Amino acid sequence: MRIILSPFIVAMIALASMLALSSCGDDAKDSAGSTNSAPAIAPREIDPNAKPVPRFDADSAYAFVAKQVAFGPRVMNTSAHDATGEWLVAKLGSFAAVVEEQKFTTIAYDGTPLKSTNIIGRYNPEMEYRIVLAAHWDTRHVADSDKETDPNAVVEGADDGASGVGVLLEVARQLGQSTPNIGVDIVFFDAEDYGEQSNTDSYGLGAQHYAKNLKAPKPQYGILLDMVGAKDARFSKEGWSVRNAPQLVEKVWKMAHGIPFSNAYFLDQNVGGITDDHFFVMRDGGVPMIDIINFDNSGFADHWHTGNDGMNIIDKNTLRAVGQVVTAVVYRDAAGTF
Numbered sequence: 035m036r037i038i039l040s041p042f043i044v045a046m047i048a049l050a051s052m053l054a055l056s057s058c059g060d061d062a063k064d065s066a067g068s069t070n071s072a073p074a075i076a077p078r079e080i081d082p083n084a085k086p087v088p089r090f091d092a093d094s095a096y097a098f099v100a101k102q103v104a105f106g107p108r109v110m111n112t113s114a115h116d117a118t119g120e121w122l123v124a125k126l127g128s129f130a131a132v133v134e135e136q137k138f139t140t141i142a143y144d145g146t147p148l149k150s151t152n153i154i155g156r157y158n159p160e161m162e163y164r165i166v167l168a169a170h171w172d173t174r175h176v177a178d179s180d181k182e183t184d185p186n187a188v189v190e191g192a193d194d195g196a197s198g199v200g201v202l203l204e205v206a207r208q209l210g211q212s213t214p215n216i217g218v219d220i221v222f223f224d225a226e227d228y229g230e231q232s233n234t235d236s237y238g239l240g241a242q243h244y245a246k247n248l249k250a251p252k253p254q255y256g257i258l259l260d261m262v263g264a265k266d267a268r269f270s271k272e273g274w275s276v277r278n279a280p281q282l283v284e285k286v287w288k289m290a291h292g293i294p295f296s297n298a299y300f301l302d303q304n305v306g307g308i309t310d311d312h313f314f315v316m317r318d319g320g321v322p323m324i325d326i327i328n329f330d331n332s333g334f335a336d337h338w339h340t341g342n343d344g345m346n347i348i349d350k351n352t353l354r355a356v357g358q359v360v361t362a363v364v365y366r367d368a369a370g371t372f
Contacts (some may be wrong), residue, residue, distance in 0.1 A: 042254035074281050075255060077370075078163075081215065084369030086239025087362045088208045092354035096127075099200035099353070103192050103345055108173045109146045110228050115172060118129060122153050122171060122222055125203060129210035131155030131220065138243050139311040142228050143236035145211030152240045153222040157209050165215030165367065166321065167205065167360060169237035170226030170311060171238065178231070179339035193328070194338060194350050195227070197263025203358045208361060212319060214368035219253060223311050234309050240312035245319030255282050256323035257363065258312040262356040264335055267328040268299050269356075273307030275324035278316050282324050289362055304329055326356060 101121070106114035120136075126133045136152035153171070158164075173191030177184070202220050209218060214288045221244060229237035261267070275283050290300035307313075312323040328335055366372040 036228055050098075058293070059212040070140065075285065075372075078367065078372075080370035081368065084363060084371075085214050087214050087365040088212060090208070090354055090357035090361050091204055092350040094207065094358065095357055096348065096350050097200075097351045099192060099196045101343055102171070102196040103190055104198060107188055107190055108171060109175045109197065109312045110142075110150070110172055110225060111146070111347045118171065119151050119153065119224075122199070122203075126153065126155035126206055126220065129155070129158060129203075130213070131206060131210065132159050133196075135227040136244065136247070140239045140243065141155055141226055142225075142239075144176070144232040146228075147227050148180060148228060148239065150224040150240055150243070152244050154244075154293045154359045155206055157213055157218040157220075158216065159321035161217035164219055164251055164253045165364065166219040166221055166253040166315075166323070167202055167259070167364075168241075168256060168311060168315075168323075169202055169222060169259045170195055170223040171199050172224050172227055172240075174227040174339050177340050179334075181336055181338075184339040184341055189341065190340060190344045191227075192345050193264045193343050196259060197353065198259035198347060199261055201259055201353055203303055204314040204357055205364070207359055210363070211339060214365050216364065216368035217251070217253075217365060224297045226311055238311045241314040242318055245317070245321070245353040247319070248319045253321050254320070255279060255358060256312065256315060257282075257286065258310060258315075258323055258325045259330040259356065259360070260310055260325060261335065261338070262326060262338045263353050264328055264337065265347060265352060267299060267335070267349075267352045268330050269326050270303050270326060270330050271301075272305060272306040272310075272325045272327060272329065274309075274313050274319040276304055277307070279324050282322060286326075286359065286363060289366070290326055290359045293355075293358055293362070295351070296359050299355040300353065300359075301330065303331070306330060326350070326360075 093142040120161035223240035225239035
C-alpha cells in the first residue's frame with residue numbers, strides 16, 4: 035500500500051492500457067487487472083427469510099486488535115509472527131470457519147526468503163456465489179516514514195495490519211453465530227508490508243500468491259480493510275477501487291452514509307490509487323476489489339510506518355464504523371438488498 039498515484043495518472047494508465055490492448059478484444063485488461071468495462075454486481079433475488087444484520091461489537095474487535103499487538107511486531111520470519119498466525123488459525127476455526135493455511139516461501143526485495151502463510155476462513159464453502167473480505171496480518175520491518183525521527187523505532191502495527199484483522203475476526207464471529215446464505219471467504223494476507231518503496235511488486239506478496247492461485251468458484255467481488263482503527267480516520271474513495279469496481283465503491287459508501295455513526299468516516303471524495311493488496315487481487319486474480327483505507331489528499335496518517343502505531347491510537351468508534359458497514363454488506367447481499 036505504498037505506491038500512490040494521482041487520480042489523473044490512474045486514469046491515464048488505464049486509458050493507455052486500453053488503447054494498447056484494444057486489438058485483444060473485450061478481455062483486454064488494464065494495469066490493475068480489471069476488464070476494460072468493470073463488471074457490475076449481479077442483482078440477487080430478495081430473500082424474505084434472510085437473517086438480520088447483526089450488531090457489530092467494537093469491544094470484541096478492539097480486543098482482537100490488542101491480542102495481535104500483544105504478540106509483538108508480526109515481522110516476517112519471527113517468532114511473534116508465527117505465534118500470531120497460529121492464534122489466527124485457531125480463532126477462525128473457533129468461529130466455525132473452514133480454515134486453510136496457504137503456506138509458501140517468497141523472496142523479498144532484498145533477497146530474504148520469507149516464510150509466509152495466507153490464512154483463509156471459508157463460510158459456506160460449497161456455494162458458487164462468494165465474496166472475499168481481506169486484511170494483512172504482518173507488520174512493517176522498519177519504521178521508514180519521513181515523520182519518524184528515531185532510527186531504532188519499532189512498528190507495532192496496531193492500525194497498519196491489526197485493525198483490519200480485528201474487524202474481520204469480529205465479522206467472522208458473527209458469521210459463525212448466524213451464517214447468512216452466501217459464500218464468504220475471510221483472508222488474512224501475509225508478506226504485505228516487507229517491500230521497498232520504489233518497487234510496486236515488492237509489496238503485497240501474499241495477495242499476489244493468493245490471486246495467482248485462486249480456485250473456483252472465484253469471489254464475485256472483494257473488500258480490503260487497511261488501517262481502519264485510528265481515531266478520526268477518514269476513508270476516501272481510493273483510485274484503483276474507483277477505476278476497477280466503481281459500482282461496488284458507490285454501494286459501500288451509500289451503505290456507510292445510511293448508518294449514522296459510520297457516515298462521517300466515509301468521505302465522498304476521490305484520491306489517488308494506492309498499491310495495496312486489492313491491486314494485486316484485481317490484476318492477478320481478476321476479482322473486483324475495493325480498499326477501505328485511512329488515506330486522504332494529505333496522505334497517510336502521521337503514525338503510518340512509525341513507532342507510534344500502537345494501541346493508543348486505536349479507537350473503538352472507528353472500528354465500529356467500518357465493521358458495521360462490512361457486516362451490513364455481507365448480510366444485505368445475502369438478503370438481496372445490497
